[in-house]
Amino acid sequence: MTKNKPVVRFTCPMPQTDFDTITIGHGSGGKLTRRLLDTMVFPLLNNEWLAGQGDGAVLNLHGRMAVSTDSFVVSPVFFPGGDIGDLAINGTVNDLAMCGAQPDFISLSFILEEGLPITELWEILLSIRNACDAAGVRVITGDTKVVERGKGDKIFINTTGIGRVHHGAKLGEAMVRPGDKVIVSGPLARHGIAIMSIRKGLEFETQILSDTRPLHEICRSLLYGYGGGIRMFRDPTRGGVATVLHEIADKARLGIDLDEKHIPVEDEVAGACEMLGLDPMYVANEGLFITIVDDGLAADILGDLQRWEHGAGAAIIGTITENHPGTVILNSAIGGKRVLPLITGEQLPRIC
Amino acid sequence: MTKNKPVVRFTCPMPQTDFDTITIGHGSGGKLTRRLLDTMVFPLLNNEWLAGQGDGAVLNLHGRMAVSTDSFVVSPVFFPGGDIGDLAINGTVNDLAMCGAQPDFISLSFILEEGLPITELWEILLSIRNACDAAGVRVITGDTKVVERGKGDKIFINTTGIGRVHHGAKLGEAMVRPGDKVIVSGPLARHGIAIMSIRKGLEFETQILSDTRPLHEICRSLLYGYGGGIRMFRDPTRGGVATVLHEIADKARLGIDLDEKHIPVEDEVAGACEMLGLDPMYVANEGLFITIVDDGLAADILGDLQRWEHGAGAAIIGTITENHPGTVILNSAIGGKRVLPLITGEQLPRIC
Numbered sequence: 001m002t003k004n005k006p007v008v009r010f011t012c013p014m015p016q017t018d019f020d021t022i023t024i025g026h027g028s029g030g031k032l033t034r035r036l037l038d039t040m041v042f043p044l045l046n047n048e049w050l051a052g053q054g055d056g057a058v059l060n061l062h063g064r065m066a067v068s069t070d071s072f073v074v075s076p077v078f079f080p081g082g083d084i085g086d087l088a089i090n091g092t093v094n095d096l097a098m099c100g101a102q103p104d105f106i107s108l109s110f111i112l113e114e115g116l117p118i119t120e121l122w123e124i125l126l127s128i129r130n131a132c133d134a135a136g137v138r139v140i141t142g143d144t145k146v147v148e149r150g151k152g153d154k155i156f157i158n159t160t161g162i163g164r165v166h167h168g169a170k171l172g173e174a175m176v177r178p179g180d181k182v183i184v185s186g187p188l189a190r191h192g193i194a195i196m197s198i199r200k201g202l203e204f205e206t207q208i209l210s211d212t213r214p215l216h217e218i219c220r221s222l223l224y225g226y227g228g229g230i231r232m233f234r235d236p237t238r239g240g241v242a243t244v245l246h247e248i249a250d251k252a253r254l255g256i257d258l259d260e261k262h263i264p265v266e267d268e269v270a271g272a273c274e275m276l277g278l279d280p281m282y283v284a285n286e287g288l289f290i291t292i293v294d295d296g297l298a299a300d301i302l303g304d305l306q307r308w309e310h311g312a313g314a315a316i317i318g319t320i321t322e323n324h325p326g327t328v329i330l331n332s333a334i335g336g337k338r339v340l341p342l343i344t345g346e347q348l349p350r351i352c
Numbered sequence: 353m354t355k356n357k358p359v360v361r362f363t364c365p366m367p368q369t370d371f372d373t374i375t376i377g378h379g380s381g382g383k384l385t386r387r388l389l390d391t392m393v394f395p396l397l398n399n400e401w402l403a404g405q406g407d408g409a410v411l412n413l414h415g416r417m418a419v420s421t422d423s424f425v426v427s428p429v430f431f432p433g434g435d436i437g438d439l440a441i442n443g444t445v446n447d448l449a450m451c452g453a454q455p456d457f458i459s460l461s462f463i464l465e466e467g468l469p470i471t472e473l474w475e476i477l478l479s480i481r482n483a484c485d486a487a488g489v490r491v492i493t494g495d496t497k498v499v500e501r502g503k504g505d506k507i508f509i510n511t512t513g514i515g516r517v518h519h520g521a522k523l524g525e526a527m528v529r530p531g532d533k534v535i536v537s538g539p540l541a542r543h544g545i546a547i548m549s550i551r552k553g554l555e556f557e558t559q560i561l562s563d564t565r566p567l568h569e570i571c572r573s574l575l576y577g578y579g580g581g582i583r584m585f586r587d588p589t590r591g592g593v594a595t596v597l598h599e600i601a602d603k604a605r606l607g608i609d610l611d612e613k614h615i616p617v618e619d620e621v622a623g624a625c626e627m628l629g630l631d632p633m634y635v636a637n638e639g640l641f642i643t644i645v646d647d648g649l650a651a652d653i654l655g656d657l658q659r660w661e662h663g664a665g666a667a668i669i670g671t672i673t674e675n676h677p678g679t680v681i682l683n684s685a686i687g688g689k690r691v692l693p694l695i696t697g698e699q700l701p702r703i704c
Contacts, residue, residue, distance in 0.1 A: 030595055
């Protein structure tokens with residue numbers, strides 16, 4: 001098992017084009033659209049399905065398949081540790097991983113704003129290519145639309161993924177039992193803080209990078225090793241860990257007791273959260289997952305997780321309980337207890 | 353075979369909400385997002401997959417499946433004969449139909465602009481529900497994002513569809529042979545003209561309605577009846593019939609000879625095109641398809657098509673030829689010949 005894959009980033013000089021920015025004509029479906037796709041998109045992402053270039057792709061599929069969709073509107077589109085391109089691939093790859101699936105195929109749909117510099121589009125396309133390579137997923141079909149200046153914001157990307165579900169996966173809130181343990185795969189809040197630091201022009205001693213990355217291999221290895229001992233996966237993106245735990249408690253009709261002292265937050269991230277007035281429990285993550293596991297297997301699962309580069313900071317942070325169903329209780333380091341509320345609105349808009 | 357289904361439009365009063373417009377908080381992933389989905393979306397579209405409400409849906413799929421994606425940015429969002437809601441469902445349903453597939457499952461992803469009136473969102477959701485019912489397709493997973501006022505344009509919708517390909521379908525440019533006939537399923541240019549009439553504030557004696565509608569039943573019945581005699585389907589949306597014929601000629605490395613006098617255009621549409629300075633061959637359609645068929649079966653196929661309500665205006669408009677590969681020639685009613693060019697840019701921006 002390759003737990004620490006060397007990262008070789010594919011790169012390629014931008015092809016010569018006779019346009020510097022996206023124009024309304026690039027969304028026409030005519031000659032300009034074709035030129036954009038033929039010079040920039042197909043050479044980077046090509047495979048047997050994209051080569052067909054019809055109204056859709058035809059696949060041979062057999063068995064339990066997971067399907068997930070997300071539109072990405074993150075602002076700014078470039079941020080420390082990533083950009084909207086790898087975020088859009090990793091986000092959907094991870095939603096499939098949370099269903100216990102291998103990311104096999106993905107669709108890619110752009111809404112471009114007139115005036116988007118071609119150099120920025122190229123950088124995003126390279127990120128998409130690299131994220132696809134890293135996750136082993138193929139772009140099989142796509143779409144490109146252009147809206148007038150001021151009717152969009154540089155680039156929005158929709159990805160929809162399809163992948164085979166692991167045969168041993170029996171996942172979902174219905175599988176969760178009192179006594180099960182809550183594990184988080186690493187330290188919280190990095191993605192949200194990376195975005196906010198750019199928006200607010202903050203500088204920290206060490207730059208905080210987004211944690212955007214694919215999670216399917218680590219999840220698959222847990223399913224392979226522990227089968228039904230893994231009750232469910234969820235990735236705490238928008239709304240953070242607190243929001244996801246609320247949803248789990250709500251749907252499972254069980255309570256969750258959290259140990260504050262075991263919740264992993266890096267010092268720099270904690271400091272940035274304090275400066276920004278944010279609670280790391282509600283800040284978005286893009287390379288993190290929560291798993292609920294059988295109590296008796298929890299220590300082994302934690303040990304396995306910690307052997308992965310991106311699981312080194314994993315921790316058991318709480319326990320499922322029959323008491324207070326639907327409620328998440330935070331047991332503080334100094335012995336207090338408080339109910340973790342579900343926030344109403346948006347703490348950090350356009351984080352993904 | 354029900355060729356003229358009575359249309360019973362599902363309707364439902366808008367649920368009580370404590371918000372009148374979309375706010376940034378509706379994209380938070382927290383309580384407001386949940387309230388929006390629970391009051392307006394899930395009750396309208398619910399099924400066993402949406403009920404799960406996880407990171408994705410798990411399906412049992414077997415065999416050849418078509419996958420297609422499209423983002424819809426049409427402006428205005430309401431137009432004569434439809435709105436962005438039914439357009440987004442029918443558009444993807446038709447892309448599946450063009451692959452010879454039955455529309456089974458669809459994902460639905462919204463990018464909402466802050467300030468969108470809830471009454472408009474409700475009307476769009478009702479259209480989505482009705483279009484899904486008409487096509488027999490289920491919404492299995494989705495996403496909702498909100499962008500600030502001035503960073504979007506009311507609502508953009510992405511749909512990605514998955515459907516079983518008909519066992520008799522052997523479709524694509526590679527199947528096209530010299531001598532094959534080109535059939536169009538009805539009169540051209542209605543969708544584009546419906547949109548333009550609103551944008552330009554034009555009034556005609558009779559209002560021209562968009563032709564947005566699902567095409568899978570009619571396509572499936574042709575595949576059932578004629579199998580390999582059907583070489584391919586394409587729907588001439590953005591860029592119209594001319595752009596699609598160009599793509600076919602290009603990919604098949606064959607020429608197309610068109611008979612101008614057989615190309616069906618309604619008088620009112622022709623008049624509107626003249627007034628707007630548009631060529632109906634390049635104007636978008638949303639309920640029309642082109643099929644290339646075996647010469648010996650063309651008359652039978654045309655007869656079958658014409659028995660459908662929406663195929664009544666079908667016509668054989670041209671022939672595939674070995675001469676002038678990659679070129680589409682228009683033979684005019686008065687005996688002239690001209691090459692039909694591929695337009696460069698956008699004749700009608702944001703038409704779908």
